[in-house]
Amino acid sequence: QIRLHYQGKLAIYGYQVSLDATLLERYKAMGLYQPFDKRQLYRMLDTRTTHVSTLVAPPTWQGVTVLAVDDHLPNLLVLDALLSELGIKVITANSGYDAVDIISKQIMYDTYESSDVSIDQDVDAAKNVKKGKNAKIDLVFMDVQMPRMSGDEAAKKIRQLEEDAQKQHPNYHKRLPIIALTAHGLADGKDKLIAAGIDDYVGKPISRPQLLQILQRWLGRGGETPASTLKQTLKSSPSNTAINNQPAEGTVSNTEDGELPVVDWRDALMRSANKADLAKQLLLMMQDSVENELIDLQKAWDDRDREQLAQIAHRILGASRYSGVPQIRQASQDLEDKCLLNVQHTTPSQFSMLEEYYSTLITSLKVLQALDLEAYITHQMQQNEDKPLSENDMTWKMI
Numbered sequence: 088q089i090r091l092h093y094q095g096k097l098a099i100y101g102y103q104v105s106l107d108a109t110l111l112e113r114y115k116a117m118g119l120y121q122p123f124d125k126r127q128l129y130r131m132l133d134t135r136t137t138h139v140s141t142l143v144a145p146p147t148w149q150g151v152t153v154l155a156v157d158d159h160l161p162n163l164l165v166l167d168a169l170l171s172e173l174g175i176k177v178i179t180a181n182s183g184y185d186a187v188d189i190i191s192k193q194i195m196y197d198t199y200e201s202s203d204v205s206i207d208q209d210v211d212a213a214k215n216v217k218k219g220k221n222a223k224i225d226l227v228f229m230d231v232q233m234p235r236m237s238g239d240e241a242a243k244k245i246r247q248l249e250e251d252a253q254k255q256h257p258n259y260h261k262r263l264p265i266i267a268l269t270a271h272g273l274a275d276g277k278d279k280l281i282a283a284g285i286d287d288y289v290g291k292p293i294s295r296p297q298l299l300q301i302l303q304r305w306l307g308r309g310g311e312t313p314a315s316t317l318k319q320t321l322k323s324s325p326s327n328t329a330i331n332n333q334p335a336e337g338t339v340s341n342t343e344d345g346e347l348p349v350v351d352w353r354d355a356l357m358r359s360a361n362k363a364d365l366a367k368q369l370l371l372m373m374q375d376s377v378e379n380e381l382i383d384l385q386k387a388w389d390d391r392d393r394e395q396l397a398q399i400a401h402r403i404l405g406a407s408r409y410s411g412v413p414q415i416r417q418a419s420q421d422l423e424d425k426c427l428l429n430v431q432h433t434t435p436s437q438f439s440m441l442e443e444y445y446s447t448l449i450t451s452l453k454v455l456q457a458l459d460l461e462a463y464i465t466h467q468m469q470q471n472e473d474k475p476l477s478e479n480d481m482t483w484k485m486i
Contacts, residue, residue: 097117098117098118119131152175152178153175153177154179154190154226156241157228158233164369165359166228169293172295173298175302187241226306227266230268232269246283249262265286291408347417350412352464358409366411373415381456418444
């Protein structure tokens with residue numbers, strides 16, 4: 088019907104839809120696939136030519152290998168699940184040092200592959216080259232805040248390795264895309280990441296649409312108020328306060344008095360790529376880590392070590408971003424934010440102002456520790472096995 092009246096450019100688009108190339112050719116239409124590539128839109132809106140672009144192939148990442156670098160296992164598990172669904176091979180590293188080592192082996196393989204040098208006589212070099220051949224990494228997701236070597240420090244070393252390789256091997260011209268994973272906004276840190284050689288960034292928790300945008304872009308295919316103090320003690324019944332057993336469909340649930348629940352199953356599903364087994368694993372891992380986190384928090388508090396408190400809170404926040412623990416997520420965020428205010432000039436009175444935020448996080452962690460989480464998860468999985476989250480639910484809830 089459109090073609091009966093109009094002769095302009097026509098585009099048909101959708102999220103991973105299957106378009107019939109014959110029909111597109113018949114009606115002189117082009118296919119656009121979401122998430123949109125800016126270049127596709129520019130070609131579509133270009134009025135200088137009447138040429139109609141041919142069908143754009145749907146994005147595919149079969150054969151692509153991604154290196155995921157994060158010191159938090161839950162983050163790696165979710166990233167692995169999301170990427171694997173797209174047919175991408177995932178290699179994981181839990182530190183900046185490991186990432187640099189993996190990339191150095193790949194660069195060694197790439198440089199020898201592009202040169203005429205024989206390494207048959209060098210057994211050690213041959214082993215490293217073989218390891219590099221097995222990797223063949225196309226893109227790196229790099230956590231920013233890691234102990235011992237941060238993400239930007241690792242990126243600097245990788246860029247230096249690439250630069251050295253280019254000097255020694257003129258035929259080597261590869262630059263590996265490095266995408267930063269950050270739990271915070273980058274108003275103050277964006278320039279630092281760019282200077283380190285990081286190409287792009289994405290916030291945690293990462294979602295499938297975000298992944299698709301990053302992959303298409305770089306591979307070319309296709310508040311001040313603290314968290315409310317818990318009013319229930321460990322002796323209270325968790326079914327009424329700590330756990331929200333019947334959250335609203337597609338929304339983060341709240342308890343009757345407006346507090347965030349300690350555990351929210353629908354939130355857990357959303358943050359684990361809608362995989363019930365993974366959501367369960369991440370929640371149980373979070374609960375298992377509580378004992379050590381409480382010990383570390385208590386020591387930092389006794390030592391009046393504000394910087395260490397901030398690091399521990401950030402670590403808890405990182406783990407909570409992929410688990411259905413809204414109250415702990417908020418409490419750890421609040422404590423970290425307050426600890427980082429004037430961290431170099433801490434007086435006893437300033438430190439005492441942290442007590443409200445510290446106590447809120449401690450109480451939330453203890454409530455999670457006391458829960459019969461295994462029984463709760465089993466009950467929720469049975470109730471929700473026929474009601475999976477839709478893609479729209481997951482996307483809007485993430486926003």
